[in-house]
Amino acid sequence: MSLKHTILGFLSWKPMTGYELKKFFAETEFIYWSGNNNQIYKTLVELGAEGFVEKVVVQQENYPAKKIYHITGKGLSEVREWAMGRPEPPSARNSFLMQLAWSDGLSEAELLSLIDSYQYEIEMKHVMCKEKLRRKSVYPGRNERERYIWEMLWQNRINAYRCELDWLTALRNGLDKKDGMGGGPK
Amino acid sequence: MSLKHTILGFLSWKPMTGYELKKFFAETEFIYWSGNNNQIYKTLVELGAEGFVEKVVVQQENYPAKKIYHITGKGLSEVREWAMGRPEPPSARNSFLMQLAWSDGLSEAELLSLIDSYQYEIEMKHVMCKEKLRRKSVYPGRNERERYIWEMLWQNRINAYRCELDWLTALRNGLDKKDGMGGGPK
DNA sequence: TTAACCATGTAAAAAGTTACATGATTGT
DNA sequence: ACAATCATGTAACTTTTTACATGGTTAA
Structure with missing residues (x-):
């Protein structure tokens, strides 16, 4: 550890x-x-x-x-x-992806509501990280390089959340398209 | 759990x-x-x-x-x-970020070598996920919606690695710039 | 002959979470 | 009156990992 x-x-x-x-x-x-x-x-x-x-x-x-x-x-x-030392690959623990994976029993509305809740969580995190970067409350800036690295550490999290939000938009678009194509209500 | x-x-x-x-x-x-x-x-x-x-x-x-x-x-x-149920926010376990955070004792060359190793790991993962999406070895496609969702689950991971690689490029550029600016060797 | 696959399980240790315990001080 | 801050720690529990154990079959 x-x-x-x-x-x-x-x-x-x-x-x-x-x-x-x-x-x-x-x-x-x-x-x-x-x-x-x-x-x-x-x-x-x-x-x-x-x-x-x-x-x-x-x-x-x-x-x-x-x-x-x-x-x-x-x-x-x-x-x-x-x-x-050799860095380990990151491991993401995302139970939402598992919920999505086994969402076959959910209706279209229930699925969209699940996605909404997740998106909300991610938006919160995204904003929080941007705020933390701005405030620099934990920030051991002993020299130029270290200051830059710590900014990039926060940026890493911000980017990851941004990426997740973009993916959610794509997910939603794809679902809408499929929904719209079927022809008439279920 | x-x-x-x-x-x-x-x-x-x-x-x-x-x-x-x-x-x-x-x-x-x-x-x-x-x-x-x-x-x-x-x-x-x-x-x-x-x-x-x-x-x-x-x-x-x-x-x-x-x-x-x-x-x-x-x-x-x-x-x-x-x-x-309400989805939990994802939690990423990335020890590389911790290594970066406390890399103050490392030389420029050692730092770049650390970044190289990490980038290699991520590239491997990125390729692997794209291959897994292509092969669809684990793929419960019982209907159109489920097939779409499982493709998007793989896409989620692919995007995350893509995002990480882009961040690594930005990190490297920033370090190079700082290195070049200082004027003369340390 | 060495490894991987099939297929089940158990034991023990390490890592991580939640709740409890103390007790004065300071802010709402 | 209630919650939060300062500051340490312990107990009980859950979760996760690593290693052990069996034993025949099949492919390099």
Whole structure:
């Protein structure tokens, strides 16, 4: 699993607590883990045991103490090694496509309503990504190249949603054509 | 989980064995489960217990006996219900994007080589999907609408890979431009 | 002879999700 | 009064992957 490496990546940007990591995970579209407590806090302990990170405990007055994790030299080279490794092909989990695949029992109206709901979801995501790119809330811009890459990461998601919306339009057009051709109502 | 429903969907097309299901799972890009034995055989037993499928055991001469599962009326309405349900937004698991995100430690050459490897993977996938659409090996074309939908399902994947390749071209162009602008070697 | 195909399954581990637990503070 | 933020963690559960187990047949 590369959850470990994703966390190390964030820590290679700047030291942070598990709580902060969790927030970044939630805000970043192209990270697919839910970033729940169980995973993050456990993984941080493991990374510590492996010598990739170290922590500093900071006491606070009105809030609970926080553990700020920072990456070690060993951790940095681990990130480098991982980042150079052979990339896996992406895997998309799209249950809507399965619903479409086995929609034979649905009427024309039910099918169109299903497509509507999906299109709505995608439009939301599309807008959200454009907004996130604009706001640049998670944005480790340490140099020109990194700034450019992070913009392109958001652009990747935006393009994917744009592509999905175009496909939906084509799908709808094709269905209308088939519907219209048959001659008279069913 | 909708693995249950995906299996039911296949069985709503035609009766088949766990072994056949496994092969269809492996051949169909837009199904994301690995479709390993453990999941499929166990799920078939569960579906039987719920009354969604029934099985017929067929003895064979030179091969092990096979259990042919067929869907029940109850199973068919379950598929219908599920297919009409609110679709979830898709979630893409792309570890390459994470590698890019934390590629700050990589040289220009290492970064370009990483992009090359990814592009190669995507090109392979893209070609494979186009070939699968052409061959129509998994293709429950029971009527005009279903045939159209299954073509569009493959088209969805083809478009997604096409989109990814276009993005990669843009990414490369942007990097080249930045590289050229800086003035002189690093 | 080596691998792939046919066809079923089980065991164990890893990964991921949901809910619970604490407890003060700050904003609506 | 209610929800959200800060901040950590644990317990129970579900999902998914990997590997093991059997054993004859067929094609390179």
